[in-house]
Amino acid sequence: MEAVLETDQLGKRYGRQWALRDCTLRLPAGRIAALVGPNGAGKSTLLHLAVGLSRPDAGVVRVLGEPPHHNPAVLAQVGFVAQDTPLYRDFTATELITMGGRLNRRWDATLARTRLADLGIPPGKPVGKLSGGQRAQVALALALAKRPRLLLLDEPVASLDPLARREFLQTLMGSVADTGTSVLLSSHLLADVERVCDHLIVLHAAQVRLGGAVDDLVTAHRRLVGPRHDGAPIPGVAEIVRGSHTDRQSTLLVRTDGPVTDPLWTEHDVALEDVILAYLVDGETQTNHAAWGVPA
Amino acid sequence: MIEFVLDGRSKVNTYMQLVQQVKQALRVGLLAPGDQLPKVREVAQALAINPNTVLKAYRELEIEGLAEGRPGVGTFVTRTLAGASLPNQAELRDDLVAWLHRAQAAGLTPEDITALVETTMRASLPVEGPARQSASAG
Structure with missing residues (x-):
């Protein structure tokens, strides 16, 4: 299948600090993908590289088959909504749509007007005076007016209240159903991710920890409960992602590469959220009782 | 026409919830052969879910012989469970x-x-x- 976004050992450095390193991933067309990870994991850096706002320090990024940096032909087909939906706050929605028409070769102003009319957004009010939810809808309508083949959204709903968040995702899902646009959105809200996305990329400490189709990832992971594990390999288990142990019992979240048939282990399904969290938690929590002056 | 609802706390997959709701409607006679299922776009937008999830549910119903897709028109019930x-x-x-x-x-x-x-x-x-x-x- 065609890839809308492809990276190979992609890296970006700010000073001596790598914000993204050895990032290799492939996003097939037609997916709604989630980019998940803690603050500072490199999510915005990856999105900025994909939309050509910054240039890689290592490796390659290809969007719709081509490097996006200084590439107007590619960028004309990519929609981007940056974090906190920055818009010229003194402009009205109508003015922003007109401006978009001047700046873009492909521009469907009617589509944008229809969307905002459906949502009851006032056309003549400066967007700085709109509610956060309405401003996010204006930013989305502007990004969709390009009729993009790939839509990139950086934390699109993070600052919205639950109702505005639901309305934003409704508009987004309706548009995707209409156009078949591929979407990559970063989010902290795992419940939204589970509802909306069929592809997942987990970033942690500037690196890709997990990537793939949600259905595949969920079926490949299992929770095993059994006697305390001594580190011996378990047939059917490719990797122990996370384990917790009592003196006689171990609970392991594992990635499988076959059926786990050892009768010592009881197998349980895991939800997507459990899988994501298991990859975000570092192996062992570092305690610092001494620093707090409390007994361990 | 029926309207889907989602139980966010359910352990059942979203697509399976849609399949089960259609079957339930077929069992109690709310849906009968010839009836059209809600359009993919409408379900995706109303529930804020991935359109591919709705497609997957409808495909499952087709595989079970309960519905058929007519290109460009929609998905229609072909059989009842009542x-x-x-x-x-x-x-x-x-x-x-x-x-x-x-x-x-x-x-x-x-x-x-x-x-x-x-x-x-x-x-x-x-x-x-x-x-x-x-x-x-x-």
Whole structure:
């Protein structure tokens, strides 16, 4: 299948600090993908590289088959909504749509007007005076007016209240159903991710920890409960992602590469959220009782 | 036309919830052969879910022979699950409503009623095997 976004050992450095390193991933067309990870994991850096706002320090990024940096032909087909939906706050929605028409070769102003009319957004009010939810809808309508083949959204709903968040995702899902646009959105809200996305990329400490189709990832992971594990390999288990142990019992979240048939282990399904969290938690929590002056 | 709802706390997959709701509607006669299922776009937007999830549910219904997609038009019900019992359901429902009122008058809470119904069903109805599926196939 065609890839809308492809990276190979992609890296970006700010000073001596790598914000993204050895990032290799492939996003097939037609997916709604989630980019998940803690603050500072490199999510915005990856999105900025994909939309050509910054240039890689290592490796390659290809969007719709081509490097996006200084590439107007590619960028004309990519929609981007940056974090906190920055818009010229003194402009009205109508003015922003007109401006978009001047700046873009492909521009469907009617589509944008229809969307905002459906949502009851006032056309003549400066967007700085709109509610956060309405401003996010204006930013989305502007990004969709390009009729993009790939839509990139950086934390699109993070600052919205639950109702505005639901309305934003409704508009987004309706548009995707209409156009078949591929979407990559970063989010902290795992419940939204589970509802909306069929592809997942987990970033942690500037690196890709997990990537793939949600259905595949969920079926490949299992929770095993059994006697305390001594580190011996378990047939059917490719990797122990996370384990917790009592003196006689171990609970392991594992990635499988076959059926786990050892009768010592009881197998349980895991939800997507459990899988994501298991990859975000570092192996062992570092305690610092001494620093707090409390007994361990 | 039916309207889908999602139980966010359910352990059941989103697409499976949609499949189950269509089957439920077919069982009680809310949907009949020839009826159109809601359009993919409408379901995706109303529930804020991935359109591919809706497509997956509709494909599952097609594989089970319950619906068929007509390109450019939509997805339509081809078979019912109500079987021969549908005409009897209204009368049975009336009996059940009368019984429920009696149970309530006798001081049973909804939880008591559910427990009574479930234990009695287990005790007096034979477990239904896969034989029932093949009887209605085709």
